[in-house]
Amino acid sequence: MMDPLLMNVAMIPAVAVLGIILGLIYKGIDRRLAARMQARIGPPLRQPFIDLKKLMMKENIVPKNAVSWVFNFMPVVALASSLMLLMYIPFLQIPAILAGSGDLIVILYVLIFPSLALVVGGFASGSPYATVGAQREMVAMLSYEVPLAITIVSIAWLMSMTGSIGTAFDLAAVSAANIWSLVGPIGAVGLLLLLVVLIFVTTGEMGAIPVDAAEAETEIAGGLLAEYSGRNLALFYLTSAVKMVALGSLIIALFLPMTPVQLGLVQAGNTGMIANVLCFLAKLFVVVFLSSTFIRVAVARFRITQVVKVYWGYTTLAALLGLLLVGVDILLKVS
Amino acid sequence: MLEKKKDADGDTSYSISVGPVHPALKEPVKLNMSIEGEKVTGVDFELSQVHRGVEWMGTRRNPIQIMFLAERICGICNICHIMAFSKAVENAAGIEVPARASYIRTIAAELERIHSHVLWAGVAAHELGFDSVMHYTWKLRENVLDTIEYLTGNRITKAIVTIGGVRRDIHEKQVPRLKETTDYYLKSFDKLGKIFLKDPVVKSRCRDTGILTKKEALVTCAVGPTARASGVRKDIRVDETYAAYPELDMKPMMPDMVTGETRGDVYDRIITRLLEVKQSAEIINDCLNQMPEGKIVYEEKIPKLLAELKGVEGEGTGRLEAPRGEVFHYVKMVGEDSPYAWKVRAPTYNNMLAWVPMLMNEQIADIPIIAASIDPCMSCTNRAVVAGKTSSILTQENLHRLSVEKTRKIREALK
Incomplete structure (x- = not known):
């Protein structure tokens, strides 16, 4: 038997590669579906892999007035931090490698890293468009962090009120407890609201169309990424693919943890394992479809002021309402 | 930078x-x-x-050669330029255009207006980051392009207008196809209106954005839909009517017909253009119903026409309403092969000043x-x-x- 620590170390590259491949496949599906919804044919499913190969072969241009080491370093930080996220979140039936006490808080912090790397990279590239984009990205980050934090705190509070104080911020414990079983009908409505909020926050984290002010192609020519090319751009491309998988897996772990085996639909064992993996892929598809594909073909782009209004106003209100409903549910149960 | x-x-x-x-x-x-x-x-x-030096090239060519050049001044509203140029030359030479040719010119110009406005709607949607609508509107545009090709042989650059008339007639058997197209756009008007005027995000991006007041519109000499959206009742088709327009019942399209108020913002400009798509379809229908029989061109033999134009001395102007606003051509002939002067003013020249306010x-x-x-x-x-x-x-x-x-x-x- 292998040493568990060594085993984990060996798992890290495997998870990273799996995450990247899965992310690129989902990006392909996303693009194809978006195209079909826009009455276009769309690219082949393997297009993200072709793009990646092309970007890797292209020249990596560093602008003359860029701070070159920061400019070149930030894509690496972005990809590394998004891969790090994957180590904390269980996906594809692989339990989280770095799972531990309070890992939900770590996830909250690590989630900021890729966006922050983009912002720093944007400022370092010395282009006016990238500077405007970086300013917008910072504002957007500040806006969607609030509803995100409220959602996570609500779940942790629910956990602690229902008897698992010690493991309230442990993703594995939340996932195992299945939060839907902890609440009554009022709380379920609250949780549903929180799920919607988290899906919309994912849209912001992904920088997909109504809230892509930081990249806004027609306004600031790609914004943050305006000066990036070649290998650096490929790294950012991979970052967004991995982030998509990580955020999707986070939503699945928090809100949709039930597997066919747990539900008793399939016998445990090899068949059960395959069924679980397929079910996970289906859930990930639903989350990606709702948070990215569907919304970006359905609406126009917001201005940055509207992004702030939507996240700080409506989304935060929705999250607070969800928290309130969950709270009412718990208090009714306790009394 | x-x-x-x-x-x-x-x-x-x-x-x-x-x-x-x-x-x-x-x-x-x-x-x-x-x-x-x-x-x-x-x-x-x-x-x-x-800058392509089109006017300079024109003063080194004869009027028939300039026709092809004029049609290529603009890719989208090409027929306006050739029509304005032809009008200027006809004006200078005193050539009268046959009635049927006037109607065919009007139909071609209105088909172009539909295509230009629908194209613009797609571009506007793309600028808003609403690519789904862009693809949808451009799909709508295919119908009119196919019809233009059916009528003239070309999708964009129609090559139908010539000095003194038109080069192709509209035959009886072509009419049903044209009516189909106008029905299609009258029907899709509601759909387009729903997308552009009811969508909450589009509305929030366009309402009260880029306001041009009536006074500013008058000061900057804005023309076409830009001016009309700001409440300036100005349409060359009505004000200084030409071709078959005097025989048609039409009035300038203003945004307050839909909303009851004029704010002069981007939203109003969208309304004006959408209304004009509908208006154009109706104009084409009317033209098809009232079109008289007769000649379609003043002089069929081009060498004969050229010889006649060679002797012309005088000035002529051509003004007309392009999809974007007023197009103005001035031609001065001095009895030589090529005109002494040719001046073109496209509508964007006026409208651009409106960018500042x-x-x-x-x-x-x-x-x-x-x-x-x-x-x-x-x-x-x-x-x-x-x-x-x-x-x-x-x-x-x-x-x-x-x-x-x-x-x-x-x-x-x-x-």
Whole structure:
């Protein structure tokens, strides 16, 4: 038997590669579906892999007035931090490698890293468009962090009120407890609201169309990424693919943890394992479809002021309402 | 490039340029903006990135050759230029266009208006980041392009107008296909209206964005849908009517027909253009119903026409309403092969000045949609090119002084 620590170390590259491949496949599906919804044919499913190969072969241009080491370093930080996220979140039936006490808080912090790397990279590239984009990205980050934090705190509070104080911020414990079983009908409505909020926050984290002010192609020519090319751009491309998988897996772990085996639909064992993996892929598809594909073909782009209004106003209100409903549910149960 | 500047109060402002090459612009123009945060505090623009010397080429060709050149001034509203040029030459030579040809010209011009406005709607949606609508509207546009091809043989550059008439007739068996197209656009008008006028995000981006008041529209001499959306009742088809328009019942399309008020914002400009798509379809229907029989061209034999034009001495003007506004052509003939002078003024030349009041105090995010809202066409507009650094710039005062001097000289010469 292998040493568990060594085993984990060996798992890290495997998870990273799996995450990247899965992310690129989902990006392909996303693009194809978006195209079909826009009455276009769309690219082949393997297009993200072709793009990646092309970007890797292209020249990596560093602008003359860029701070070159920061400019070149930030894509690496972005990809590394998004891969790090994957180590904390269980996906594809692989339990989280770095799972531990309070890992939900770590996830909250690590989630900021890729966006922050983009912002720093944007400022370092010395282009006016990238500077405007970086300013917008910072504002957007500040806006969607609030509803995100409220959602996570609500779940942790629910956990602690229902008897698992010690493991309230442990993703594995939340996932195992299945939060839907902890609440009554009022709380379920609250949780549903929180799920919607988290899906919309994912849209912001992904920088997909109504809230892509930081990249806004027609306004600031790609914004943050305006000066990036070649290998650096490929790294950012991979970052967004991995982030998509990580955020999707986070939503699945928090809100949709039930597997066919747990539900008793399939016998445990090899068949059960395959069924679980397929079910996970289906859930990930639903989350990606709702948070990215569907919304970006359905609406126009917001201005940055509207992004702030939507996240700080409506989304935060929705999250607070969800928290309130969950709270009412718990208090009714306790009394 | 981003430049830091300190103004008199010590506040820092940045300047950012949109263009000459930028994803929001379909043709090159350089917009120089001063910005504070996301707010635009100063607007200036530089033209003449795509000067082609069309007028210069024209004065070295005979009128028949210029027709082909005129049709290529603009890719989208090509028929307006050839029609305006033909009108100017007909005006100078005293040629009368047969009634049937006038109707066919009107039908072709209105088909072009439908295609231009639907194309514009797609571009506007793209500027708003609403690509689904762009693809949808461009799919709608295919129908009119196919019909234009069916009528004229070409999808875009129609080559149907000639000096003294048109080159192809509309036959009886072609009429049902045309009626199908007009029905299609009358039907899809509601759909387009639902997408552009009811969608909450589009509305929030366009309502009260890029306002051009009626006064500013008059001061900047805005034309076409841009002026009408600001409440200026101005349409060459009605004001200085031509072709078959005098025989049709039509009035300028104003945004208050739908909303009951005129704000002069991007939203109003969308309404005006959508209304005009419907109006164009109705005009085509009317034309098909009332079209008289008869000749379609003043002189079929081109050498004979050329010989006649060669003897013409005089000036002529052609004014008409293109999809974007007023097109104006001036031709001076001095009895030679080629005209002595040919002057073209495209509608964007007027409408561009309206950018300044529209863009002032708006957000960076709104620059693309506001810039697109006048439906700019750069290569039609560029009439001169400035090479290298200029030593002097003629301001309004200079020009005024020069014209006063010239008038005085003329007066003295007349004495």
